[in-house]
Amino acid sequence: MKTTVPASPTDQLEVDQDIISRVLAGNRDAFSVLINRYSDPLYRHALGMTGSPDVAEDILQMSFIKAYQHLAEVRGRFDAWVFRIVANGCKDWLKNIRRTHLSYDEDDQPSGYSTPDEELDRTELRSDLDRALMTLAPSLREAFVMKHVEGRSYEEMADLLGTTVGALKMRVHRAREALQALLEEKYA
Amino acid sequence: MLDNLNARDGSGDAGRERPRRASELAQPLSDKEVPIGGTATSEMINSWLDGDAPEPVAVNAESARQVDLWRRIDEESQRRRHLVTPAHVKAQIMAALPADLPQMALPWWKKSIHVSPVVALAAAAGLVALGAAIGNSMRIR
Numbered sequence: 001m002k003t004t005v006p007a008s009p010t011d012q013l014e015v016d017q018d019i020i021s022r023v024l025a026g027n028r029d030a031f032s033v034l035i036n037r038y039s040d041p042l043y044r045h046a047l048g049m050t051g052s053p054d055v056a057e058d059i060l061q062m063s064f065i066k067a068y069q070h071l072a073e074v075r076g077r078f079d080a081w082v083f084r085i086v087a088n089g090c091k092d093w094l095k096n097i098r099r100t101h102l103s104y105d106e107d108d109q110p111s112g113y114s115t116p117d118e119e120l121d122r123t124e125l126r127s128d129l130d131r132a133l134m135t136l137a138p139s140l141r142e143a144f145v146m147k148h149v150e151g152r153s154y155e156e157m158a159d160l161l162g163t164t165v166g167a168l169k170m171r172v173h174r175a176r177e178a179l180q181a182l183l184e185e186k187y188a
Numbered sequence: 189m190l191d192n193l194n195a196r197d198g199s200g201d202a203g204r205e206r207p208r209r210a211s212e213l214a215q216p217l218s219d220k221e222v223p224i225g226g227t228a229t230s231e232m233i234n235s236w237l238d239g240d241a242p243e244p245v246a247v248n249a250e251s252a253r254q255v256d257l258w259r260r261i262d263e264e265s266q267r268r269r270h271l272v273t274p275a276h277v278k279a280q281i282m283a284a285l286p287a288d289l290p291q292m293a294l295p296w297w298k299k300s301i302h303v304s305p306v307v308a309l310a311a312a313a314g315l316v317a318l319g320a321a322i323g324n325s326m327r328i329r
Contacts, residue, residue: 047271065281187256
């Protein structure tokens with residue numbers, strides 16, 4: 001249950017600021033460096049929050065366009081700033097949507113599982129986990145996705161969400177309790 | 189030598205054992221062990237999932253199932269952690285960026301103002317009228 005260690009924030013800040021300066025000076029293509037650098041964790045966040053690859057792609061696209069338009073307003077870390085844009089985009093979408101069921105459509109994802117039975121079992125858990133995640137309150141889902149799917153530390157989460165480590169631990173623990181209650185009848 | 193009247197290790201009354209109730213004898217051994225959580229996610233499982241403690245040793249069937257469930261959820265989470273943005277999305281974002289460069293955020297007093305001739309004439313007329321009104325009011329006094 002290890003979490004990923006982010007690169008030094010100071011180095012990252014300097015490099016990102018350099019790229020932002022290049023974009024603002026007229027090098028539009030330099031923005032692709034920021035997209036390549038940050039799109040994967042942001043895509044995973046949007047996918048975890050919405051449960052839909054199509055919606056995640058749309059939110060990611062809208063967020064990067066918004067980030068581009070307001071690039072001159074970035075103060076501090078670009079990754080934290082763009083994360084907030086994506087997180088707010090996900091919350092807005094959740095407020096506006098009513099859904100009965102959505103699951104990952106990952107037919108194009110390569111499978112690493114050995115037998116058809118294992119694959120079937122895991123596919124079932126995958127969709128059940130998605131359904132269970134969708135029943136959680138957005139703040140609990142956000143905390144669970146950031147901790148488990150994105151592999152962030154509590155300190156990093158607190159930094160990005162502007163809250164305390166204690167509050168986030170509480171949210172993650174409550175999310176786990178709720179998920180366990182929903183899944184244990186079938187799987188435990 | 190004093191007798192140990194409060195001995196709890198059994199040494200004070202060797203050979204004597206509290207008689208077991210019939211209900212205790214009927215229970216299987218696992219029911220007497222301390223479970224790690226019941227239906228709620230226990231402290232031990234949370235500590236393990238948070239990376240603060242090793243995987244808990246399950247002491248009964250229920251806790252073993254809980255640990256197994258979280259092991260499977262964690263495997264699924266790990267798999268999702270390696271998902272990447274579909275390649276076409278990055279190209280789409282770049283293609284959808286506005287043609288105009290992002291504007292520098294200037295304070296309002298540094299921003300340029302575009303005034304059409306009509307607006308300039310109207311503003312001038314307004315100022316003349318305001319000056320006349322002030323002049324009249326001073327003459328009355």
